[in-house]
Amino acid sequence: MMWSVVARRCFASSSSAGSRVLVFVEHDGKNILPATLSAISAASQLSSDVTLLVASGGAGAVVDAASKVKGATRVLFANDGAFEHNVAENLANLIARVHATFGFSHILASASALGKSVLPRVAASMEVQPISEITAIKDESTFVRPIYAGNAVATVRSKDPVKVVTVRSTAFDKAVIGNDANASIEPAPTAQNEPADLGLTKWISAELSKSERPELGSARVIVSGGRALGSGENFKILEALADKLGGAVGASRAAVDAGYVSNDLQIGQTGKVVAPELYVAVGISGAIQHLAGMKDSKTIVAINKDPEAPIFQVADYGLVADLFAAIPELTKRI
Amino acid sequence: MKLLVGVKRVIDYAVKIRVRPDNLGVVTENVKMSMNPFDEIAVEECVRLKEKGVAKEVVAVTIGPKPSSEILRTALAMGADRAIHVEVADGSTVEPLAVAKVLRALVAKEQPSAVLLGKQAIDDDANQTAQILAGLLRWPQAAFASKIAVAQDKASADIVREIDGGLETVSVKLPAVMSVDLRLNEPRYVTLPNLMKARKKALETVTPDSLGVDITPRLEILRVEEPAKRIGGRKVESVDDLVHKLKNEAKVI
Numbered sequence A: 001m002m003w004s005v006v007a008r009r010c011f012a013s014s015s016s017a018g019s020r021v022l023v024f025v026e027h028d029g030k031n032i033l034p035a036t037l038s039a040i041s042a043a044s045q046l047s048s049d050v051t052l053l054v055a056s057g058g059a060g061a062v063v064d065a066a067s068k069v070k071g072a073t074r075v076l077f078a079n080d081g082a083f084e085h086n087v088a089e090n091l092a093n094l095i096a097r098v099h100a101t102f103g104f105s106h107i108l109a110s111a112s113a114l115g116k117s118v119l120p121r122v123a124a125s126m127e128v129q130p131i132s133e134i135t136a137i138k139d140e141s142t143f144v145r146p147i148y149a150g151n152a153v154a155t156v157r158s159k160d161p162v163k164v165v166t167v168r169s170t171a172f173d174k175a176v177i178g179n180d181a182n183a184s185i186e187p188a189p190t191a192q193n194e195p196a197d198l199g200l201t202k203w204i205s206a207e208l209s210k211s212e213r214p215e216l217g218s219a220r221v222i223v224s225g226g227r228a229l230g231s232g233e234n235f236k237i238l239e240a241l242a243d244k245l246g247g248a249v250g251a252s253r254a255a256v257d258a259g260y261v262s263n264d265l266q267i268g269q270t271g272k273v274v275a276p277e278l279y280v281a282v283g284i285s286g287a288i289q290h291l292a293g294m295k296d297s298k299t300i301v302a303i304n305k306d307p308e309a310p311i312f313q314v315a316d317y318g319l320v321a322d323l324f325a326a327i328p329e330l331t332k333r334i
Numbered sequence B: 001m002k003l004l005v006g007v008k009r010v011i012d013y014a015v016k017i018r019v020r021p022d023n024l025g026v027v028t029e030n031v032k033m034s035m036n037p038f039d040e041i042a043v044e045e046c047v048r049l050k051e052k053g054v055a056k057e058v059v060a061v062t063i064g065p066k067p068s069s070e071i072l073r074t075a076l077a078m079g080a081d082r083a084i085h086v087e088v089a090d091g092s093t094v095e096p097l098a099v100a101k102v103l104r105a106l107v108a109k110e111q112p113s114a115v116l117l118g119k120q121a122i123d124d125d126a127n128q129t130a131q132i133l134a135g136l137l138r139w140p141q142a143a144f145a146s147k148i149a150v151a152q153d154k155a156s157a158d159i160v161r162e163i164d165g166g167l168e169t170v171s172v173k174l175p176a177v178m179s180v181d182l183r184l185n186e187p188r189y190v191t192l193p194n195l196m197k198a199r200k201k202a203l204e205t206v207t208p209d210s211l212g213v214d215i216t217p218r219l220e221i222l223r224v225e226e227p228a229k230r231i232g233g234r235k236v237e238s239v240d241d242l243v244h245k246l247k248n249e250a251k252v253i
Helices: A002-015 A034-046 A060-067 A088-102 A113-125 A235-245 A253-257 A323-333 B037-051 B066-078 B096-110 B129-137 B192-198 B239-248
Strands: A021-025 A050-056 A074-079 A106-110 A131-134 A136-139 A142-147 A152-158 A163-167 A184-187 A201-208 A221-225 A248-251 A278-282 A299-304 A317-320 B002-007 B009-011 B033-035 B057-064 B082-087 B114-118 B141-150 B156-163 B166-173 B176-180 B203-206 B219-225
Touching: A021 A034, A021 A088, A021 A113, A034 A050, A034 A106, A034 A136, A034 A163, A050 A060, A050 A088, A060 A074, A060 A184, A088 A113, A088 B129, A088 B141, A106 A113, A113 A163, A113 B096, A113 B129, A113 B141, A113 B156, A131 A142, A221 A235, A235 A248, A235 A278, A235 A323, A248 A253, A299 A323, A299 B239, A317 B239, A323 B239, B002 B037, B002 B066, B002 B096, B009 B066, B033 B037, B033 B066, B037 B057, B037 B066, B037 B114, B037 B141, B037 B176, B057 B066, B057 B096, B066 B082, B066 B192, B066 B203, B082 B096, B096 B129, B114 B129, B129 B141, B129 B176, B141 B166, B156 B176, B166 B176
Parallel strands: A021 A050, A021 A106, A050 A074, A074 A184, A106 A163, A131 A163, A221 A248, A221 A278, A278 A299, A299 A317, B002 B057, B002 B114, B057 B082, B082 B203, B114 B176, B141 B176
Antiparallel strands: A136 A142, A142 A152, A152 B219, A201 B166, B009 B033, B141 B156, B156 B166
């Protein structure tokens, strides 16, 4: 974090004058998702000219919130049923059209499932090579991103005229939504000759897992379980601990593959990347693919009965114990 | 219908990678290489669609230096019918945009009903090629598929996608590009007899030039480094000790 502050100071005054950044806003119909607020922070490091694009099937509240985000200068909104279910083809087409009108130097979105679906397609429309999941900005063309499941960090410089970038949310602070609103609100340009719905993909249904607990991506505490839990039923002891800590529950790939919990709880290279203040890994051995998703957590606790488990090498506090005894006791003592 | 499946040769997922001394990449010499795990799932899905009588032909494609043809043999042994190796010079970087352009050229030649790709390669972790290809072709895209059901008339397919917060089902018109997620299937093992048979299957070699594609990278790699090391490894004696340290030392609870 320190590092990105330094980077901002180094170039903000000298070279950001020509940058015009577009951020695609992801929302749930009511609120801007926290990951987008991180992407807006990244955008603010690149330029003082930041446009937010809100596409929806009718989400006035989100447009209002967007106009109050610190760092945003303009909010474009596109209300059409074609954008209601986040169909990537329609959204990518919209972003490309907005870019054709305004001519941005950078197009950003969070590195969520949606951002990853839409932005490479946007890049295709202008034939540029996108840059995925940046963790730092060095200058307007130079970005830092993890490769090989976070086991190496690459600094890359883009030679493309437009930089199409997804932002790893855990690497940037969230932009603040305040009351000193000054962003202008305008409708996004509409197409003359084509419908907003390209008709390539039809959304049918969604099956979202419901939870009262905080979202994994923004939770302050995450209690995560692995194969050693033995069953989905046993995840209840983790839920009890998470509830006491006001945290979220996550899982390793092994626990998901075994069917203990649904796959949207998976943390790792192929799942979600998290960086909470406290990460409690329970019965997780610590394969590199899992570490890729959580090793930037502030404090890591590992509870495992195998003293040789690799998770202990990254844990700030390791407890070698049987989780079925240790977790209920821990829940009681907190 | 015909299916095109893209595969990539990458450092095996179980290998602990090392950064090169010149800090411009990672060490690939004398390191175990394998088919990208997500691509194995894509090949498996294509072969299953063929076994179900939905697909008639499965064409496996890779872009890479000479040794990349090994993973095409693996794809053929898994059940692909023939293979195309787009050969590039040893050590060249082919970015997702360039890969997508090569695939677009092959789509024009082969006219498949669908292109299946892994959702990401475990080396560059880009998660872009399928989406870029769909964009270049102006075809529908279904990224992160965990279930693929082709309609009887083969004009569309219902895809279950893994999204943040759960799953969604979409219907895409064919032809389409799909990227596959981990939970789509369990790839089969390659047996020795199948590997022997695969040697007799057709493997065509072409170059990006012959397809009219410029693969010059757009991103310059300035530096590759080891990530900051965590200083872990401290053990606590008991749950009491853990609670005490989390409260007073780490101050996180």
